[in-house]
Amino acid sequence: MILQETYELNNGVKIPKVGLGTWQIKDGIEEVIKNAVEVGYRLIDTAQAYGNEEGIGKGIQECGIPREEIFLETKLHATKKDYFSAKQAIDESLVRLDVDYIDLMIIHSPQPWEEVNQSEERYYKGNVEAYHALEDAYKEGKLRAIGISNFLNSDTQNILDHCSIIPMANQILTHISNTKLDIIKFNQERNIFIQAYSPIAHGEILKNEKIIEMANKYNVSVPQLCLRYVIELGAIPIMKTANKDHMISNAQLDFHITDEDMTILNDFDPIQDYGASSKFPCFGGKKPTY
Ligand SMILES: NC(=O)c1ccc[n+]([C@@H]2O[C@H](COP(=O)([O-])OP(=O)(O)OC[C@H]3O[C@@H](n4cnc5c(N)ncnc54)[C@H](OP(=O)(O)O)[C@@H]3O)[C@@H](O)[C@H]2O)c1
Numbered sequence: 001m002i003l004q005e006t007y008e009l010n011n012g013v014k015i016p017k018v019g020l021g022t023w024q025i026k027d028g029i030e031e032v033i034k035n036a037v038e039v040g041y042r043l044i045d046t047a048q049a050y051g052n053e054e055g056i057g058k059g060i061q062e063c064g065i066p067r068e069e070i071f072l073e074t075k076l077h078a079t080k081k082d083y084f085s086a087k088q089a090i091d092e093s094l095v096r097l098d099v100d101y102i103d104l105m106i107i108h109s110p111q112p113w114e115e116v117n118q119s120e121e122r123y124y125k126g127n128v129e130a131y132h133a134l135e136d137a138y139k140e141g142k143l144r145a146i147g148i149s150n151f152l153n154s155d156t157q158n159i160l161d162h163c164s165i166i167p168m169a170n171q172i173l174t175h176i177s178n179t180k181l182d183i184i185k186f187n188q189e190r191n192i193f194i195q196a197y198s199p200i201a202h203g204e205i206l207k208n209e210k211i212i213e214m215a216n217k218y219n220v221s222v223p224q225l226c227l228r229y230v231i232e233l234g235a236i237p238i239m240k241t242a243n244k245d246h247m248i249s250n251a252q253l254d255f256h257i258t259d260e261d262m263t264i265l266n267d268f269d270p271i272q273d274y275g276a277s278s279k280f281p282c283f284g285g286k287k288p289t290y
Contacts, residue, residue, distance in 0.1 A: 019043035033059025047075035081126025086133035
């Protein structure tokens with residue numbers, strides 16, 4: 001079962017091939033975690049900004065399997081751009097999650113969300129300071145792996161130029177119709193694993209006729225096609241569902257997409273509209289509600 005298969009990060013730490021995202025799940029988060037673990041999910045992705053770390057910690061404690069069998073990932077708040085506030089925020093996540101260590105902690109965004117799509121300032125100095133705090137927590141054993149998210153190639157190069165530990169992962173928006181092949185290639189060439197967030201385009205791709213047609217051809221659902229697509233790119237899908245039936249079907253990914261169809265999907269017409277979620281900066285909007 002793919003959920004319990006792993007890749008190796010550049011420091012040798014094993015990471016599950018598929019992750020469950022938890023953005024916008026607050027109520028009932030403990031139950032969602034327990035269901036996900038029961039179905040077989042082992043990578044749980046959260047963020048300080050999601051406001052659900054406490055519930056996730058509880059869900060992990062109560063899920064019935066040992067802590068070390070879960071890969072727990074969280075994100076340093078995008079406003080933390082100096083060493084001391086980042087260091088403090090890392091410790092606060094450990095307390096909220098009620099764990100001795102976090103498996104992977106990443107800088108949520110190179111820019112505070114309020115400035116994404118609005119400002120040219122890339123916070124090079126601030127990101128180096130925040131990353132140094134991650135490096136120190138990694139050396140102290142509080143974090144098993146560290147990384148970045150939403151980093152463009154210039155942002156990542158800045159970290160490589162000024163920090164000593166190569167990030168283990170870069171979590172970026174990637175789904176059919178929004179594939180950032182240049183970023184994927186840049187990171188993969190440097191042994192930085194790509195995690196593909198919103199692999200189902202936040203749900204907006206479900207009604208796309210051409211994608212439905214391609215999914216029918218493989219006799220799979222649209223979410224299954226979307227998840228398999230990012231796996232074929234060499235990325236780890238970080239998918240969100242609170243629905244147990246969806247968790248089960250989204251884990252059935254035992255098929256391959258042909259090279260010919262991958263080319264079609266790589267060049268797919270860019271999505272124009274993320275519907276009600278277009279306002280979020282990660283989808284090109286300017287109204288952060290993180
Ligand atoms: N690093 C970042 O800046 C960043 C930004 C955005 C997201 N993320 C991470 O990525 C995760 C996933 O992204 P996302 O939440 O934007 O969206 P997503 O995974 O692309 O799509 C989620 C949507 O698809 C639906 N869905 C999932 N499986 C389905 C199925 N089998 N059938 C029908 N509908 C299905 C879900 O509804 P149901 O719940 O009803 O199944 C939900 O509405 C987030 O939760 C978060 O952890 C990270």
